[in-house]
Amino acid sequence: MIYEASSIAVGLFVFFVLCVLGLSAYFARKTQSADAYFAAGGKIHWAVNGIAFAGDYLSAASFLGICGMIAMVGYDGFLYSIGYLGGWIVALFVVAEPLKKLGKYTFTDALDAKFNSKSIQLTAAISTLVVSLCYLIPQMVGAGALVTPLLGLPHYVGVLMVGSIVIFIVATAGMASTTYVQFLKGTLLIIFSAILVVLVLNKGLSLKPSADYHDFQSMKAQVVSGQVIAVDNNNYKIVGQKNTAKNHFVKLEKNGINTWWNLTTNKNQETVLQEALSTTKSADGNKLYNGKAKADKAFYQVGHMAEIVDNGKKVEKTGPVGPFKFLSIFTKSKVTRFTKAIFVDGKNKVTVWRQTITSGSEVMRPGLKFKVDKGSTVMSKLNFVSLMLALFFGTAALPHILIRYYTVPSAKCARKSTIVAISAIGFFYILTLFLGLGAMAGGVLDLGSSNMAAPLLAKSFGLILFAIISAIAFATVLGTVSGLIVAASGAIAHDLMDSLFKIKMTDAQKVKAGKISAIVVGIIAIILGILFKGMNVSYLVGWAFAVAASANLPAILMLLFWKKTTSRGIAASIVVGMTSALTIILLSPSMFERYGFDPATAPIALDNPGIISIPLSFLTLIIISWLTPHKRAKDILRV
Amino acid sequence: MGKKKNKLDEKAKLGLVLFGIYSLIYATFVIINTLWPKLMGKIIFAGLNLAVIYGFFLIIAAIVMGLIYNQMCLKIEEKK
Structure with missing residues (x-):
């Protein structure tokens, strides 16, 4: 369909961007140390951090992707909401407090806290970069795809615009400005999604959703x-x-x-x-x-x-x-x-x-997208289980989520902020069911782009709401991309340059290294966002979850709960988890279809690797730790 | 130091127990969806089917269990 640029949408977007840039400039003056740059000085209030968690986590995949999927296939789309939310339970009950206690700026810090091992520093940093990149590309492509219909600008302008704003946010004040952008975005997203749901319920259901709805012949x-x-x-x-x-x-x-x-x-x-x-x-x-x-x-x-x-x-x-x-x-x-x-x-x-x-x-029940009912096979059911497994175990292993535990003052605050995040994200995910079904029956779907379901649903209630929801959709991309760039720049400047290669830097130089890394990662993200134009790359978010769940989570869990874990065991499990997950994905039927081959000829019949790669990573860690008992993790939870 | 050791242990154990309970509820949900998807279409309450009720339950249970966990952790920390 044809989208016309809305001047209100442009105005609101510009206003939001000016607020964000002002905020970043304000915090820039306070960001002089590495601690302030990478972890906002560890001074963020737990409630603000909790909503910022929501702002970080509820990416375009959640807001645009899930609403669009529910609008097209009903309950199967809502299963993503349930899986994504379930993952936070792992974060709260198992990961939050110990990780806060162990780490400093990045998740590599936590893994390496008891070892000072070069192999952990290298593998965890690479895993952070791979996961962040898999997450970054769809966000940047999404930014371009949003700009074209909503502001009437070409794809590359959208990518450049979002990339430049995010580089400014991160390179000026690092985690402090990123936190408040995510807080602002999380708050607006939840409030206006709730308003939209109230409007959907107030309108109810109708055989003819609007007066000008097409009369099918x-x-x-x-x-x-x-x-x-x-x-x-x-x-x-x-x-x-x-x-x-x-x-x-x-x-x-x-x-x-x-x-x-x-x-x-x-x-x-x-x-x-x-x-x-x-x-x-x-x-x-x-x-x-x-x-x-x-x-x-x-x-x-x-x-x-x-x-x-x-x-x-x-x-x-x-x-x-x-x-x-x-x-x-x-x-x-x-x-x-x-x-x-x-x-x-x-x-x-x-x-x-x-x-x-x-x-x-x-x-309203599973089966329209996931082959668990009509026409299902053992493999299609395994695929579904594998996806639900990766969603459940992926969240607590996403580096850009984990770094948010270092922005609060204590382990207690880390726990409280996770509960705030679960409440906010859970409430939002309940709303997605109503938004998706409202779009499915509301005469608003653009069949060429299901991702536009939520903004177009808002448009059916007036241009102002459409403009606000569109501006929030942009903010969604800004918030998530900022978090990803902070995580990636931390992996380069802190994990690789400082910890691994031992490049001697003063505190100010560490901040400078972080800023330069953010600019470099930002530029790479812009280039990839332009190169991948037109490609449906939303599956990369699935890759990010699968790789995070396979490479990072076994290492985190075993480090915390198995005394015999060794540094080599951790490094090996990261490598095996990451490579096995990526290999299965690259040889899967859905990737074979993308290569232009017959999906039936794919050597591995699974699309979602979690069910193989997660146990494989655990097994690797156990075997290698048994074989290399000389450097163990000791009693981490009792330290 | 010995006391601190026990407290951290207690919270970690509590977290693991709650994690186990939630994982069991989540696993049951995935198993029903996989093996008996038609059962999820069964109307249970107020015109809502099992799929919707179980899905909402999983989300609300996460929030409620989080709040319970926090309260219990606060009590453990207060004993200090």
């Missing part, structure tokens, strides 16, 4: 031997047909415009052609939307209820409803989803989204 069709030979509308001419494994699509021409229709049966069991949405990409790169040029705005927004059942009666709309009533009605009703099919028509690549009426009970 259908027409009777005559079929002989699987081929449509006539339709009962003289305005249309049959110009082609494409049969896929599951569907029959017919190309009709009217006034020189070609559109695609789906062959199906209606309520009366009559064979009909049903209007679908489509994009057609020609060999020369031209793209048509529903047969027309992009500027004609023919690619309308969709998503509506097909049948609403309230108190056992079919109704046209519900009016305002409470949160439980909303979910209950949704479960008993039917919704029109739009499912995608891709095929080649002559020299053109065609993507068709056909109407698929789905019962609410199916939408």
Whole structure:
């Protein structure tokens, strides 16, 4: 669809950016020592740190990605919310206090606290950089993708803009300014998401979500031997047909415009052609939307209820409803989803989204995305378990999250701030279910970009809310990228330069090294963000979780709870966890599909590596520690 | 020093117990989703199915268990 730049959105974004830059300039004067730069002097209040945790963690993947996924596949998207939140339990009950006690600036500090081992310093720093980079790329690509529709600017300008602002934030005041940007963003995100949910519930559900919602057409069709030979509308001419494994699509021409229709049966069991949405990409790169040029705005927004059942009666709309009533009605009703099919028509690549009426009970339970029900196999079920495992164990091992434990004064504050984070993030994740379902039935979906579900849902309630939500979406990227750059610059300046290579630096020089590292990492992030333009790289966030869970978590847990852990055991588990996770991902069926090969030929049938790589990393640590007993971790929790 | 040792130990043990309980609830959720996904569609209460109720429960349980953990840790720290 075509997005028009909103001057209110631009104005709010500029205002937010000025606030952020002002804040950074203010804190710059106070950031003179390495402690102030890498850990905000350890003086952040636990409540502020807790919300900053939320601001750091709720990245574009959470806000835009999960809402969009729920809008497309229902409950399966919400499973990400549950898994992401569950991970914080590991952080609170197992990791928070000991890590605060052991570390100084980075998670490598904590792992290496009892050893002073070069192999730990090197492997943990590399793991930090790999995880941070996997997380950074999608955030930067997302920044560019947001700027194009919302501010009317090219992709590279968006990436440059976000990159430059973030470099300024981090290079001026490091963790102090990053903390307050994340605090501001976390607060705004939760408040305005809650407002949006109240508006969704107040509107309720309706068969026609808005007065100008597209009126879908259908027409009777005559079929002989699987081929449509006539339709009962003289305005249309049959110009082609494409049969896929599951569907029959017919190309009709009217006034020189070609559109695609789906062959199906209606309520009366009559064979009909049903209007679908489509994009057609020609060999020369031209793209048509529903047969027309992009500027004609023919690619309308969709998503509506097909049948609403309230108190056992079919109704046209519900009016305002409470949160439980909303979910209950949704479960008993039917919704029109739009499912995608891709095929080649002559020299053109065609993507068709056909109407698929789905019962609410199916939408509200697992199975539409994850193959655990219809058409499931042992491997598809293992894939699901593996994903849920990585989400659960990944959070407490993400370096940019772990460094936030060093910004508070004590272990007690680290614990309290984690509880604040769990409450804020948990509340937000509950909201995502309502936001996603509201978008699914609210006639707001842009089928070309499901990530825009939440901002477009806001737009259906007015331009001001759209502008605010869009500005928050930018802030979301700023907050998370700042945290990632602090983590990566800490790995370079502190773990590698200071700890590993023993480069002698004064406190001021350490700050300078941190700032230069932040600028370098920021520039690399900008370059990658521009290079990866147009690629759907959201899977890289999954990589980050899988690598963090496989490389870092076994090392952290065993260091804390197994006295016989050795430095070589830790270093080996990081290397094995990281390489096994990455190898499985690179040889997985979904990556083979991206390479252009047949996914069935992939040597490893798993897409999510956690179920193999996490136990493998634990096993490596145990075996190597047994074989190298000379340098053990001692009794860390009792020190 | 000996006293401090025990306190840290006590909190770590408490954390591990609560972590174990939550992990068990989470694992049960994943197992039901994997092996009996249709069971998750069963209406349990107020028109809401097991999937929604269990999902909300996992989120709310994380918050409640966090608060309980903090209270218990504070008591352990007060004994000091």
